[in-house]
Amino acid sequence: MSNINDVAKLAGVSSITVSRVINNSSYVSETTRKKVVDAIAELGYVPNKLASGLRSKRSDTLALVITDITNPFFTLIARGVEDVASAAGYTVFFCNTDESEEKEINYSNILVQQQVDGVLLVPACSSPKSVRFLDQNKIPVVLIDRSVPEIKKDIVRCNSEEGAYELVKLLTAQGHKKIVMISGPKGVSTSDDRVAGYIRAMNEAGLDSYKKILNGAFTQNSGYELAIQALSDEPQPTALFGANNFLSIGILKALRDSSKKVPDDIAVVGFDDLPITMVVNPFLTVAAQPAYEMGKKAAGLLLDRLSGKSVDEIREIILSTEIIKRQSSGNPLIG
Amino acid sequence: MSNINDVAKLAGVSSITVSRVINNSSYVSETTRKKVVDAIAELGYVPNKLASGLRSKRSDTLALVITDITNPFFTLIARGVEDVASAAGYTVFFCNTDESEEKEINYSNILVQQQVDGVLLVPACSSPKSVRFLDQNKIPVVLIDRSVPEIKKDIVRCNSEEGAYELVKLLTAQGHKKIVMISGPKGVSTSDDRVAGYIRAMNEAGLDSYKKILNGAFTQNSGYELAIQALSDEPQPTALFGANNFLSIGILKALRDSSKKVPDDIAVVGFDDLPITMVVNPFLTVAAQPAYEMGKKAAGLLLDRLSGKSVDEIREIILSTEIIKRQSSGNPLIG
DNA sequence: ATGAAAGCGCTAACAT
């Protein structure tokens, strides 16, 4: 556990010269550099980032705050973020809020304490508290996936309204009338936007009176329960729309347990694809989001902020979803 | 961005008193405490962990190094680790090595720089380099899931040999003879142990001459390719054994693409279950590992080390796998 | 129950 002074002494130079070698922060002659490098190797010296961060006000760490680390949509975002951030020399703290505002606020506190240089945030709810807090502490924030009312920040997200609209149009074009929307929590932008797309498509198809929206959590359990509830409605739905991947899986399980065949008895469409690594026979018709790309782009925006670029304008990157048509949405209804 | 001195000044006390209030590290009178708490609130003061860590030699951070953040087996471990660690006041760095020794070594360097208090490591390979390096820097390490030759460390893992043995016995009891093992990289303990269990079961059933082991990566692609390769073997296999969840999915895809019906044409068993949140109809017969529990237990071992308990003896926690029998392993063969 | 002084390991700012 040697420090920079030990290295300096052994190399016969001053500690600041060692610092310059470590950080490539200024010219050092080849002879001196070699002496320093040798001393570092001999001592097994590893620089202390707490000390350098304290002095320089840069910790070279970022944080990615996601709402569900078990959801592949978010782990793919994480890979995108990490690939870009680590290439730029940053280490990333991954934080999981479990869709809880309390945990999100707790993490924003911890991240300020840890002096992270920037935060990539998937907001758990519509409260602006965490972002405000990070703002007060002068930590740049880039939002991913979800926007927050009242908050103007760089953001990378998909066009949820449009994706939902297209999915529902697919169904109405086939003759479906009673399409039930099974969505996430009210107040979460992706949830609300997908509902909005659903409403637009339903209205456009003249199915105003058939609209039915059920809100729950972005979980499999919620999808299961709401699907059971949807089935008890009159007239019976001929199609269900799950607002994220876990909701859709819950829906499919509920239909299996209710002995409803998909798509023969009922059609299903959903948001977010499951990674091909995890599914043998992709079956669900979905609006897929480019999660890995979203992570990369968001990290890029944050790095721009940190390097002092684009200080003024707020940048909003809106990616489109890809509609992938598979068996679950079925064929045109007869009659 | 006020500091501890600003708070002290406003509260009319010394900075060390503020420190005592923040850390509950010593008695402070109720009146003084209130003055300090009020001053902290008024200034929006947040303690700087870089500074406190530098001085106290404790960063209150741990690291969990896993080999594949997209694999639900590891994200479940991550949740277990986080639940225990954060309850004890630690923040966790999650690091993803992509099964690469180079990335693992790189991370161990970064983690020493960041002065983490302890590391939970799923080793990417059989090289002891990373563990040695962390040792040299006096950072306690607990291994998860995989052991490393030459290294004696606290570890939490499952009994892979036994789980594999039982899975294969299930098949041999049904009359299967040509069972091909599709495993991960040689040198990774879980991969090798599962092969060992396979060999023991095959030998015990007198199927010595039918043994066939294919090694690859713990990925879906690898499972796919090795399954195709296995099918070209003579005599044709009647059962395939995937050494982890992604390998098994690759196997199932290869069988689908080869028009082989599971289990009618060929049986499949695997290691690691896929989380129920991601699968509609669980189909695969597996040896499931209690991943969340493994994370919790491993974090517990590490916390014990950090609190100075159990300094001497090395502790090895070996959990058993649960054999879950489903359709993919089929029924007794006729004839 | 509270405080003063010193210093953790590094780098910014200013020399030379």
Add this chain to the structure above:
DNA sequence: ATGTTAGCGCTTTCAT
């Protein structure tokens, strides 16, 4: 191209 000095914000140690 290299060095000196000072100090980042906190806690340890020693006082009182």
